[in-house]
Amino acid sequence: MLALMAVSKRGDTIAIEAPTYFGVLHTLEVLGLKALELPTHPTHGVNIAALARVLDTGPVAACVLSSTFNNPLGSAMVEADKRALLALLARRAVPLIEDDVYGDIHFGRERPKPFIALDGGANTIYCSSFSKTLAPGYRVGWIAPGAYTQRVMERKLAFSLCNPILPQIAITDFLANGAYDAHLRRLRRLLEENISRMTRAIEESFPSDTKVSRPAGGFMIWVELPRRFDSRALFDAALEQGICFAPGDVFSASRRFRNCLRLSAGSEWSDRIEDGVRRLGLLSRNLIAGSTSLA
Numbered sequence: 001m002l003a004l005m006a007v008s009k010r011g012d013t014i015a016i017e018a019p020t021y022f023g024v025l026h027t028l029e030v031l032g033l034k035a036l037e038l039p040t041h042p043t044h045g046v047n048i049a050a051l052a053r054v055l056d057t058g059p060v061a062a063c064v065l066s067s068t069f070n071n072p073l074g075s076a077m078v079e080a081d082k083r084a085l086l087a088l089l090a091r092r093a094v095p096l097i098e099d100d101v102y103g104d105i106h107f108g109r110e111r112p113k114p115f116i117a118l119d120g121g122a123n124t125i126y127c128s129s130f131s132k133t134l135a136p137g138y139r140v141g142w143i144a145p146g147a148y149t150q151r152v153m154e155r156k157l158a159f160s161l162c163n164p165i166l167p168q169i170a171i172t173d174f175l176a177n178g179a180y181d182a183h184l185r186r187l188r189r190l191l192e193e194n195i196s197r198m199t200r201a202i203e204e205s206f207p208s209d210t211k212v213s214r215p216a217g218g219f220m221i222w223v224e225l226p227r228r229f230d231s232r233a234l235f236d237a238a239l240e241q242g243i244c245f246a247p248g249d250v251f252s253a254s255r256r257f258r259n260c261l262r263l264s265a266g267s268e269w270s271d272r273i274e275d276g277v278r279r280l281g282l283l284s285r286n287l288i289a290g291s292t293s294l295a
């Protein structure tokens with residue numbers, strides 16, 4: 001919110017990933033900004049050629065990306081692509097707002113470098129938090145606004161002066177005694193295991209032509225069903241059985257991806273969760289069978 005306010009004004013256009021985290025869409029809406037959706041590959045992330053075409057067509061005030069790892073896709077841009085994207089944005093003087101909340105939850109050996117490590121912050125505003133690695137309720141995050149520091153500080157002061165101190169002291173203690181690294185190693189292993197268990201449950205229970213993402217980090221799974229599938233109808237039916245998930249269209253400003261859904265593998269694995277996923281699979285098969293028999 002602060003980063004967007006520092007680089008744009010009401011009515012401006014902001015380039016975003018599609019699909020993207022619905023919180024970004026909500027913020028754009030509240031600030032009166034227009035979303036311009038960039039095609040985003042489930043493995044490789046944003047399509048740079050598409051971004052170049054977009055920048056040729058009209059003014060873009062900023063680009064907001066969560067490229068390691070996208071929520072909901074779990075995709076990650078490789079370093080060469082990140083460098084190419086940074087070069088393109090720098091040539092056009094379009095600032096990049098980087099949302100790196102999932103960066104520490106990588107399944108590969110090395111933590112992928114964030115954009116800010118590649119351009120030294122020349123054109124990047126970096127945002128992250130402990131919401132995904134420790135707890136969302138602490139509300140402790142950080143921003144490295146580079147050239148926009150003054151503007152961001154003015155807006156932060158106007159909104160809330162500063163954040164509560166006690167959670168910050170608690171986290172500082174945790175970081176200082178070295179526990180965070182050990183915690184992250186354990187968390188990555190657990191989440192990767194959750195993802196593979198959930199993927200197996202999906203593959204065994206959903207319709208056979210279902211596609212499942214292979215996240216490189218984070219804890220989200222993106223499930224794509226045939227075009228005609230309605231994840232909103234599935235949502236209503238699932239909720240009646242006490243099962244919740246995010247329907248695909250909430251990740252798009254233009255309400256695309258209605259045939260997709262996002263499942264979170266962030267909770268501790270249990271028979272209850274496995275049963276919920278399998279029942280979701282059964283409901284999906286029933287919905288598809290119902291819609292074909294009605295057609």
Ligand SMILES: Cc1ncc(COP(=O)(O)O)c(C=O)c1O
Pocket residue numbers: 021023066071099101128129130131136141
């Ligand atoms: C991509 C992304 N950015 C930001 C957030 C919210 O982070 P915070 O709790 O630090 O506001 C989320 C939470 O789901 C997210 O998925």
